[in-house]
Structures are given as structure tokens and as C-alpha cells.
């Protein structure tokens with residue numbers, strides 16, 4: 001080092017330690033893949049690219065055919081664009097491993113490429129990682145090995161509650177006063193109006209919309225679900241529940257398919273993107289409804305217990321996940 005004017009000193013070498021890192025674990029068509037995590041990008045990218053490939057009938061493609069090389073190039077482009085922005089030494093940088101290695105993210109990224117033409121790399125950016133804590137209420141559904149179930153919704157109402165933190169205690173005070181009807185006909189932050197029944201009085205609790213719900217079938221737990229979303233909690237839970245009980249959907253579809261919402265006042269039907277087709281929108285307007293787009297309605301986290309066993313599903317609208325231990 002000294003002879004070649006290098007920068008590394010004997011202290012640098014003494015200060016260097018090897019560190020144990022968690023491996024990256026994924027699956028590909030029934031195989032389990034175990035590989036190296038950051039500070040290598042290898043494991044993350046291998047799992048990410050295999051997740052993308054799982055969406056294609058790769059078996060039917062001839063190795064190194066045009067189709068195969070095109071596909072590899074396109075998915076590698078997507079993965080390396082993420083590598084450039086999202087990955088680095090985890091002692092210095094928060095690596096969004098869960099996002100990059102999830103099957104949902106892989107499928108979503110594939111929307112950017114086509115199987116016909118090369119996508120210019122300049123048009124491909126890294127995916128966005130929403131690492132901000134949600135401003136929302138939280139709902140979780142749980143079941144233990146004995147089959148006991150619970151649905152829990154908890155909230156301090158709006159983002160950071162009343163924005164006052166309790167010194168030294170580490171938590172915010174809520175602003176649940178907004179759930180009261182402050183004056184007849186005056187909407188709260190969710191546009192809900194109320195009257196005497198929900199007026200502010202000493203010792204009175206405000207009217208919530210939280211809907212932690214357990215559905216029994218033949219006296220046994222069948223569906224456990226709930227959601228954040230203020231006034232939209234109730235309608236989100238209703239639609240997910242109907243999707244299972246009436247429309248016979250899988251839990252994934254029941255939770256993730258686009259929803260609609262209305263709440264008497266404001267007098268409107270709110271709809272998520274792709275929830276209603278153009279014919280339906282036109283007919284609703286013809287029928288006298290006011291329809292308005294809405295970014296997202298609810299965030300349902302649910303467990304379904306049926307003849308196929310247990311399924312858990314976290315709403316892709318937010319930072320939700322399902323876990324089994």
C-alpha cells in the first residue's frame with residue numbers, strides 16, 4: 001500500500017471484521033432458492049428475476065432463441081435498474097429486500113416490458129419503494145394453532161393523531177375527537193355527518209367505523225377480516241365479505257379487487273381505478289348517481305379457513321403481508 005501510495009492503513013485492516021448476513025430466500029416453480037444478501041446484490045436479483053420468469057412459459061422457449069434472449073434481457077434490465085438505486089451495504093443503506101423479492105412486485109414490474117420490442121433502458125427506472133410508515137389505522141387478523149381467531153383494529157385516528165407526543169413515552173395522543181359529530185350536519189375529516197346521537201358529551205366515546213369481523217360457518221371460524229380507512233372501513237369489509245360468501249372468490253381476489261364506496265353524504269359513488277367499466281359508469285350516471293374516482297378504498301387484511309386449509313392475505317393497496325409461523 002505504502003509503496004504504491006494506497007490509502008489503506010494497518011488500522012483499516014485491523015478494524016475490518018467479517019459479518020454474518022441473512023441469506024435471501026425465494027422460490028421458483030417449486031424449488032427453494034437460497035442465496036447471498038446485501039452487500040451482494042446477487043441473491044436479491046436472482047430471486048427477483050426468477051419471480052419474473054415464473055410468469056412465462058420458459059420451458060416452451062428454446063434456449064438462446066430470440067424469444068428467450070429477449071425475455072432475459074428485458075427482465076435483467078428491470079432488475080439491474082432496481083439494483084442501481086435500491087441496493088447497497090445494509091450497514092449504511094436500507095435495502096427494500098421484501099419488496100424486490102416479492103412475487104407481486106415482479107409481476108407489477110413486468111407491466112413495463114413487451115415480448116415484442118426492446119424497451120430502451122432510458123425508459124426504465126427503478127421501482128418505487130414506499131418506506132414511509134402509513135398514516136393509517138391498522139387492522140390485523142390472527143389465528144393460533146388451536147384455531148382460535150382474533151380480528152384487531154387499532155387507531156389514533158389521523159396521521160400522528162393530534163400531533164402531540166408524550167414526552168419520554170414515545171407515543172402520540174390521538175385525535176379521535178374528530179369521530180364525534182362536532183355540529184349537526186358538519187362533516188368530519190372522512191366527510192361523515194352526525195347528530196345528537198354522536199354529539200360531544202363528557203365521558204362519551206366517539207362513534208367509530210372500525211369493523212374487526214369474524215364470520216362463522218357451521219359454528220366454526222371461516223373468515224376474519226377488517227380494514228383501516230375511516231368511513232371506508234365498513235364498505236371495504238362488506239365488499240370483501242361478499243366477494244367470499246356470494247362471489248366465491250379466492251381470498252386474494254376478494255381482498256385485492258377494486259372497490260367502490262358511498263356513505264349517504266357526500267351523495268356520491270366513489271370508485272377505485274378499474275372497479276367499474278365504462279358502461280357501468282355511464283348507466284350509473286344515467287340513473288342519477290354522481291360518480292367520483294378515489295385513489296384507494298380500505299386495506300383489508302384477512303384469513304380464510306375452508307376445505308383448502310388456512311389462507312391469509314394482506315391487501316396489496318398498502319404495507320400488508322400474511323405470515324405463518
Ligand code: DON
Nearest residue numbers: 136137157208209210229230
Ligand atoms: O374509528 C374510526 O372510525 C376512525 N378513528 C378510524 C380512522 C382511520 O381508519 C384512519 N385511517 N385510515
